[in-house]
Each structure stands twice: as C-alpha cells, then as structure tokens.
Amino acid sequence: MAKTEYCALSEQTLNARIGQIDQVSNYLGGDPKSWDVKEVGDGNLNLVFIVTGASNALVVKQALPYVRMVGESWPLPLYRATFEHHALSRQAERDPGSVPHVHHFDESQALIVMEYLSPHVILRSKLIRGERVEGLGTFLGNFCARTAFRGSEFSMASEAKKADVGVFSGNVAIPAITEALVFTDPYYDAEMNNHNPVLDPVVEKLRSDVALKVAAQRMLQKFSSNTETMLHGDLHTGSVMCTDTESRVIDPEFAQYGPMGFDVGMLLANFLMSYFSQPAHRDPAELAAYQAWLIEQIISVIHQFNREFTRLWNSERTGMLYPTALFEDQGHSSADALHSTLSAIWEDALGICGIEMHRRVLSLAHNADFEQIEDVDKRGKLEARNLMMGRDLVLGRSGADPEQVICDLAARYNKEEVV
C-alpha cells in the first residue's frame, strides 16, 4: 500500500488495498479478490478484519480517528497504531512468543497486519463460559514480570531506556483516557459515567470517602509521572486470547511508560471481576470449583511474577539500578533490595487493582463479566461485592502480602450482602 492519505478500510476495499503488499499477499496466497474478509472488531476503538487467503489467514487492525464506541464526537489520534507497533516489537523481544507476530506495519494508514490467532478466543469470553486454560496464570505472571523487568533500568542501558521514554512521550491522547476514565471519573458524577442504579448506596459511600479519593489520585500521580517500565497499559482479560492450552497478549495500543505494578494489578482486577460475577454464570454445582480455579490463576500470576522477577534480578540485572557492584561484588546479598522492590511493585499493583475494580463498574467502559447479567438486582449484588473489595485494596495495601490480602478479601466479599 502506498504511503497515501489515511483512509479507513472496509470489507469491500480491504482486498484491493492489502493485496498490493507483496509480503502479505504471498503469505495469504491466491488471488486477493478471492480472500475472505470479515470485520470482527468488537472493541472500543478500532477496525479489526480477519482476512483468509488460499494458504493462510491474517488479522488487519486499523486505528480509527475517533473512539469507536462513542463516535466521531470523540476524536483519537491515529498515531496510537505506531505506539501499538512499538509495543508489540518490544514485548516480542522481552517475552518471546507472548504476542502476535507482526507481518506488516503502515504508519500512514495506522494499520498493523498481524498473525491470526486461531483457535484462540478472548479470555474474558472463556471465563464467562466457565472454561479453563492450562498454564494461564504462569503465562501471565511471566509476561508481566518479563516486560516489567526487561523494559526498566534494572535491565536496560539508561540511554536506550531514556530514548524510548522520549519516543513514548508523544503518546498523549491514550494515557489521557486512562487518566480520566480509570483514576478520576469513578469517584464523582462524571459526564460519561454510568452504573447500575441498584448500586446507588454503595456509590454514594465510595464517593464520600475522601481517603479513597486521595489514594486514587495519588495512584494517578504515580501513573502519570512515572517511567519505570513500558507498560501494556490495558492488560485486562479482553486483551488476552487463549486456546485451552495456550495464551497470547494482544492490543497494547495503550502502551506507555509507568509503574511496574500497573499491568499485573489491572490484570488481577479483571480476574477478580470474573470471580465475583460467577454466581450469575455458573450452575451452583460448578460454582465453587470454578471460582477456586480463578483464585488459583490469581495466585499463580502472583507467584510466577515473583519467581520470574527474582530469576531476572539474579541473572539479568545489567542496568544502573541496584548494580551488582554495590551488592554481590561487595559480598552483600541483594535479597533485601529485591524484597523491597517487589513490595513496592505489589503496593502499586494492589492500588491499581482496586481502582480498576471500581472503574469497570462506575465509569464509561464496563466489563462483559457483569454486563451480561440481565437481572439488574442480581448483577448489583455481585458488582457491590466487587466495589467494596476494590475499596479495601486501595486503602489497605501498604505492606500487604498480595496473595493473602486478595484471597482473604475475595473469600469474604463473595459471601457478603453489600446491597
């Protein structure tokens, strides 16, 4: 495709335009006119096509110049595709095999042609259907630990890391969405918010809680003024695709630099929302076992994150932070330094986790886990548990053991009648 003015693709125009890219065309195989094209974008922002040729299939993802779920009234820069492409390259280096392979990138068209993951489906759908994925927690714990560590000055040379911070500083519009929708809007009656009216008394309680708002804003300050590592930035269960035995992370267009605990905290929140929503999705006979499996995945994410971070700390700590010159080379163990680093990461992660549990119920973009529950009273009871646990996490995370605090609160609120 020539570097021409941006033009959104459609199922009708895609074959002709993508057919001009030799590399893509050869891989798909056959006459471009015969390719099968399906627009499948069910997300909030982009066009996503599955294109099937004679030999292979690919995904074509194209950014739209506005927020798809809202419309042209909310413009959003196309350059986000460039940052998504940057992020996919870096993630592929830092955790090989964890993200779809990129076949072609066209900056002017804000378009990425990438591996078609099949028979993978969105993890969130699998969790709503009560399906299990082998090795899920381990995969996600590794992804979070590897991208966090290898994108930071624990590992990278400072020049390279700082240059990359400069590159990502151009991505302003996307972080601005997170900043408002995640950290601020849930805690007051913001214009684009919506919530289940059953929750009114709980919402009133949260929005009158000054300590909660202070803690959420403190996390916002950290999120917006921190460049510890390159984040995925939107790592929920809708950004993970799985078969029953294999997982991949997709959609890093919200990539930015930020605190190392951000991705893993947001991810755990989405497992917890699945957990709290399960009474509406499972037969009573299956419920306890499936919720236990979800908790197992949470524990597994935490354990594997710690394990892999520790492994990288001991084997790849080549950056300027906590240098071996200061510890091991002096005959001093760096175990305390590692412990203090992990504590700080988990303190941030638990804060983000609680805030994500709030914003997905109170702000603009809700989760299917709850949204697919038609009975609003039933839904409200489950959402309320989730909101209250979120509050406890945001306020009580200092020095907490993440596994213990999450497991205890989840078990407790799962039985509680909040509304």
Added chain:
Amino acid sequence: MAKTEYCALSEQTLNARIGQIDQVSNYLGGDPKSWDVKEVGDGNLNLVFIVTGASNALVVKQALPYVRMVGESWPLPLYRATFEHHALSRQAERDPGSVPHVHHFDESQALIVMEYLSPHVILRSKLIRGERVEGLGTFLGNFCARTAFRGSEFSMASEAKKADVGVFSGNVAIPAITEALVFTDPYYDAEMNNHNPVLDPVVEKLRSDVALKVAAQRMLQKFSSNTETMLHGDLHTGSVMCTDTESRVIDPEFAQYGPMGFDVGMLLANFLMSYFSQPAHRDPAELAAYQAWLIEQIISVIHQFNREFTRLWNSERTGMLYPTALFEDQGHSSADALHSTLSAIWEDALGICGIEMHRRVLSLAHNADFEQIEDVDKRGKLEARNLMMGRDLVLGRSGADPEQVICDLAARYNKEEVV
C-alpha cells in the same frame, strides 16, 4: 554570531564574536574592542565570562564539550546549554525574578548571554565567611514550591507537561552524572571517589549498611523514573547568588524531570553541610549564633515551601491531579490530599538530603564548606557528623516531620564525636 561550527570562546576571541550580536552589543555599549572580558568560571563544567562594556555588563556562559574539572577524557554533550536555556525560561515564568534574565541564546555555540548579577556572590562563599542574607529561606522556599507546583500536572495541562517531558528526555548525559555520582558511587569504592582518610571507619560502616544502600537505590529509581515536575537538578548553595538582601538561582543545566522533593532536599543538605562545617570557620563567640541562623534558614525554607505550595494548591490547581471536581466541588475538603502530597514530597526530600550529604564527602565533587578546612583531622570530625546525620535521614524519613527531624539530628550530631 552566525550559526557556525562550535568553537570555544576565550578572553581573546570573545569581543569580536559577541560584538556581532546587535542586541548584546547595544546593551553593553561602546566599541566591542574596548570591552573588558574576564573568564571567571570556577565551576566544574563550563566557561563563564564577565563582559563589561561602556554602559552595562553581561555574563557569557558557554558549555565545553567535556567535564572541565576532569578534562577532555570525560566528554559531555554541548546540548546541555539548550536544556539550561529551556530551564531558565521555565523558571522565569514560574517564579518571576528568581533567575538571571537571558539576553541571547546560541544553540550551535552552546552559549547563553545573561544578566550579570552584581554585587551578588555565590551563597556558599558567603556562608563560609559567616555572612547573612535577608529573606534567604523565604526566597528559596518560594522558588522550590513554585517551580515544583507550576511545572507539574497539579498546574499544567497534561498535553503541555507531557510534551515537555519529551523535550527533556533528550537530556541523557547530565542525569547520568547525577545518577552515578550522587546515588551510587558514595556507597562503594567507585573509581572517581575520594574521601578524607580520617573518615575510613565511618565510610566502612556506611558501605556495609545494606539497608542504606537499598534505600539510596530506591531513591535512584525514583529519581530516574519520575517526571513529577521540572527540577533545577543541582540546587546547592553554589547555585545561588546573593547580596545581603537579594537572592537568585543560577546554573540549571542539570534540569530534568523528577520528584518534587528533589531540589528542596538537595538544597537543605547543603545548608546542613554549611552548618556542620562552621566550627572550623567561625570564632567560638560567633559560632552558636551563626549556626542558629543557618537552622533558621532551613526552617524558613521548609515553612515557606509548605505555605507557598498550599497557596498554589488552593489557587492554581488547574491540572488533572486532585481536581477540584473531585474535592471542593463535592463539598469535600482537599486538605487531606494536600497533607498526603506534602508528606510524600518531604519523604523524598529527606532521602535526597541524606544522600547529598554523603556524596559531597565521599564521591567526586566535594563542597568548599568542608574542603577549605585544611586540618584533615578537624575536617574529618565535622564531615563524620554530616555523614552520620545523612544516614539517619535516608533510613528514618518515612512519615517524619522535616523540621523536627532535621533540627533534632543537626543539634545532636553537632555535639557528637563520631571519629
């Protein structure tokens, strides 16, 4: 001066080259050939000339492509003059009158022509001589609070602040100096270090203190991965010029984004080093009163920082952080949010303060306050007090009241025989 290849100025070449800049030439007055030129750079990095014409005088500061105090073996990019120019402009906006006025900037020559401050002298020299400056603490408290607040997303629009972070992300070499010399080198036997041999037992103690090293590295991580505000970056008493009644801040070539507590913490450390060094500079009859005056300036910096930050919080909180929409507009006071923000700033500041007290005695660049004490035993006794207080600050700062902890520790160590 034409945009030509960089060429370092000398007392011999300056008149002819600077004489070509009309704006500068008109301001200085008279025939450029008759201008008096004196190279007065006593710092570590640059050429500094005072140029006196028929009508006025100006300062011409030019970056050298290497570290002046070390030599050509340590190259340093000329672009630091550009960042100094950026910083001077921003500081002049954020705290009008606090920095020298810039008359001319030439990027290709890494050269800034600026206001000649007279009869100002470097604050550090005044403190060594036992002189007082009226309103010093208030001026510096205001400078730190105004530049911290107005350069952050408490005040700035996020787009503007993030674009500026992008601009400053190009400044890599200068932060790298701070990262190594300030945060890491003091805590092991780094190549460029030097210290008074009298201190050996104390140095051994500090360098075996794993908790101290962990805390210093945690601060390094914060310093290198934080973009809360634009810092001066090198705010010691050699970066302040004063008459007996007026003060200005100079030399922001170490400007970078970082934690809001950095500048004020480094500044207080330099007052404390002056305090601990005074027994070698003052007659016993004057000593107590002068040390008391120094402590008054420290208290005044802290009080004025808090007062001015509070005033700006209440009158200029227009950025996305802690928005009034979430607090005042809901009938909720933001006093707790302010308190938590100030606590976090002071926790960082006390950490930086302690680390600065270490690096100025143990790392490459020492302070005249101690260096001018010829008797190494006497000097060592005073330096040792300073080192031990630095340790207590780094390790005991969580939740501390800055005024109380600094005053208590200073009074205590001022009497203690550490070596």
